[in-house]
Amino acid sequence: MLEGCSATAIYYFIKERGYQGKQSILRDYCRTIKKATTKKATIRIETSPGLSAQVDWKEDLTLVSRHGEVVKGNIFLYVLGYSRMKYMQFTFNRSQTTFFDCLTNAFLATGGVPKEIWFDNQKVVVDHHKSNFGKPVFNETFVEYAKDAGFKPIACRPFRPQTKGKVEALARTTQRIKVYNHEFEEPLDLAEIVHLTCDQLNHEKSQATQIPPYLRLDKEKEYLHDFDHDLLDAYASQTVARKVSKESMIVFQNRKYSVPIRYIDETVQIKHDDNTLYVYYSGELIRSHPISPKRFNYLRDDMEEIVRSDLYKNRDDQVIDDYVDRNLKMFDEME
Known part of the structure; x- marks a missing residue:
């Protein structure tokens, strides 16, 4: 059940069930059984407060309830560039209305809208019929949403994952949700599990800043701008x-x-x-x-x-x- 889960995920999982030991003890044990991995070079991109955020989906997540029900879904991922504050939402589809709902909820959860948001070439954002290789064209509904929200959308260049590294690192971190495989009662429980995981991530020390994201959010909020919730909510309806x-x-x-x-x-x-x-x-x-x-x-x-x-x-x-x-x-x- 725990194959592919991080030591942190296992720690929080067994802590909920009575484990009283230190996380470092568990990490030391996991190192003795961890498979060798290939190190990859990464490029770190730092941003100023309120400048940017990144968005992605963790797609086609499959988990099994304790009753044997197979549940397939996705996790919407949103990360602010400066604070590394995160918002995650479990969804059963990746429709454009669901996407707008998630993005508006992310603005609510983090306290405002940054100047720019980076996206990959997902179809809810990009009009593939009008796009050329290397030159994505955003679809009209998304452009209107971005205008009403007040941010500049930026498409990540194909085959350049480092330009969206923060959110892709978060996508890897969501592997800790695997620890709940065969442990949840019903599909809707996954929404709460994802919310709990996001809260844990926001209170853990960021590898990039060495500071928990929630401690840097107050400063970033000063540079985020307000938005018309009712106006954006209409896109999700x-x-x-x-x-x-x-x-x-x-x-x-x-x-x-x-x-x-x-x-x-x-x-x-x-x-x-x-x-x-x-x-x-x-x-x-x-x-x-x-x-x-x-x-x-x-x-x-x-x-x-x-x-x-x-x-x-x-x-x-x-x-x-x-x-x-x-x-x-x-x-x-x-x-």
Whole structure:
């Protein structure tokens, strides 16, 4: 289980489970069994406070829960150049909306936006159809995001990994997460494990500066600039326009969801996260529904309003209530 894990990762793992010895003892032991590795030359690039950050993904991470469930995901990595302060986020995909969500969260976690951010040639950033070898072209949505956030995007030159060394060193450090293989309960636990690992890294002495990153962050924050969170958050939201039908329903993923009848024939905007569908009209939230596998999804208030406006508009409340109850039950039972 511990193959490929660093001594530091093993130390934190067994410390949580009662180990009271020193980390140096464990390191000495690991040195006796560590496989020989090839030393590589590196180029250190130092930056001034607030100047830059670097971004990457640790892709296709595969771990197994203690129940045998195979979980595949990715880790978003963000490192400030001066302080070496880090932000890490576990994700199940590498879509552009997820990328924007991670980057905005990184700004929140570190206290602001640097002047420039370095990226590799990942497709959520670079338009490969318009790019030539050695001359990447950023895609339009990303350019707009960078403009709204207030940073200059810089693409790392192909085959020049030293220009993005800080974040690639962090990618190697995430190997310590392997120590949790077969130890977590469910996939969502990995988000907390990644958060814990990031916090540990920010409190450890940086090999480059010999100072824990969190101790240098206050100085770097003085040079980071503020940003409009709501403006950037919109990039992480999947917004789609839908016209409300005569049934007072909208369609999402081939399923129907109800809205108040006053929006019939109007165009509304929908957003969603993993669990909830949000319906907006002129920027105002008018409905939210749990995302459901059911073909028809009515809120009781909406169905009652529909019934009162048409079939049963002259009936008493009890008759309407009974009708609504029967129909809601029927829709719940439909596949």
